[in-house]
Amino acid sequence: MTAEEYWNHNVHYHPVVLDAVPDGCRAALDVGCGDGLLAAKLATRAESVTGVDRSAEMIRRAQKRDAGNVAFLEGDYLDGALLDAGSYDFVSAVAVIHHAPFDDAIERLVELLAPGGRLVVVGMACDRTLLDWVVSGCGVPASRLNARLRGGKRAPSDMPVEDPIMNWGEVRRATAHVLPGRRYRRRLLWRYTLVWDKPVGTREGGP
Numbered sequence: 001m002t003a004e005e006y007w008n009h010n011v012h013y014h015p016v017v018l019d020a021v022p023d024g025c026r027a028a029l030d031v032g033c034g035d036g037l038l039a040a041k042l043a044t045r046a047e048s049v050t051g052v053d054r055s056a057e058m059i060r061r062a063q064k065r066d067a068g069n070v071a072f073l074e075g076d077y078l079d080g081a082l083l084d085a086g087s088y089d090f091v092s093a094v095a096v097i098h099h100a101p102f103d104d105a106i107e108r109l110v111e112l113l114a115p116g117g118r119l120v121v122v123g124m125a126c127d128r129t130l131l132d133w134v135v136s137g138c139g140v141p142a143s144r145l146n147a148r149l150r151g152g153k154r155a156p157s158d159m160p161v162e163d164p165i166m167n168w169g170e171v172r173r174a175t176a177h178v179l180p181g182r183r184y185r186r187r188l189l190w191r192y193t194l195v196w197d198k199p200v201g202t203r204e205g206g207p
Contacts, residue, residue: 005037007150009143009189010095013122014038016193017092020120021045029088029112031077032096035156036062036070043067046090052077057158078108085111094122095191098164102171106178113198119179121194128167139188146189168192 005011018041021028025046030039033051035058042049049070053059059074075082078100091113097105109119127133147153166174168186175182175194182196 006154007146008153008155009191010122010155011037012146012189013094013187013191013193014041017094017120017122018042018045020118020195021090022118025089027088027114028090029083029092031091031093031109031112032099033062033072034058034159036065036067036072038092038094039070039072040065040067042090042092043070050083050088052083055158055160058156058160061156077112078104083112086114088112089114089117090120091117092120092122095124097121098124098166099160099162102166102174103178106175110179110198115198116200117198119194119196119198121192123171123192123194124164124190125166125168125171125192126164128169132168135186135188136190139190142188 017038021042026048028042028046028049030042030049030051033039033053036051039049039051039062047069050073051062051070052073052075053062054074054076056074059072062072073082077083091109093109113119127136143153171192172184175184179196182194184192184194186192
């Protein structure tokens with residue numbers, strides 16, 4: 001692990017994102033790219049990568065990374081004028097969609113995908129049921145062990161943080177409804193992963 005890398009619950013699932021990048025990916029987009037760590041990794045899997053974040057400080061840090069085929073943009077991915085619809089073969093969103101109204105976030109991510117493109121979300125939700133709390137409790141020893149093995153749990157200072165308002169069941173049902181055929185999995189370290197392929201011939205802006 002280099003000085004530019006670190007470990008936390010989001011970084012833990014970067015391999016899931018990278019493994020989902022389709023062969024021959026031309027253009028990838030990392031939404032809410034933060035300091036650019038994932039975008040730099042995606043640069044080894046795609047011909048070109050765009051990282052977008054609305055935090056000027058995060059973009060400033062991201063631009064210090066040495067990744068020649070990555071461009072970083074300051075702005076909100078929900079802004080229809082910032083990114084071109086249907087332009088990306090791969091879109092990743094790690095701990096991002098709970099920062100906006102769920103339907104707006106998903107609709108925009110789908111819109112950004114090219115037909116046949118792939119969306120990968122690493123998301124967060126809140127506990128509501130007894131089972132939710134049990135599963136979350138099981139994550140505590142796993143988190144502590146991983147932190148010990150990987151030099152501690154760290155994240156860039158000033159990274160915007162917001163608590164999710166949807167619970168696990170609500171996210172599972174909502175994603176099944178708006179993204180038919182999505183592969184959803186609740187993960188141990190307080191995250192879920194979702195992979196969805198946009199059908200060829202889908203109109204822009206709709207699943």
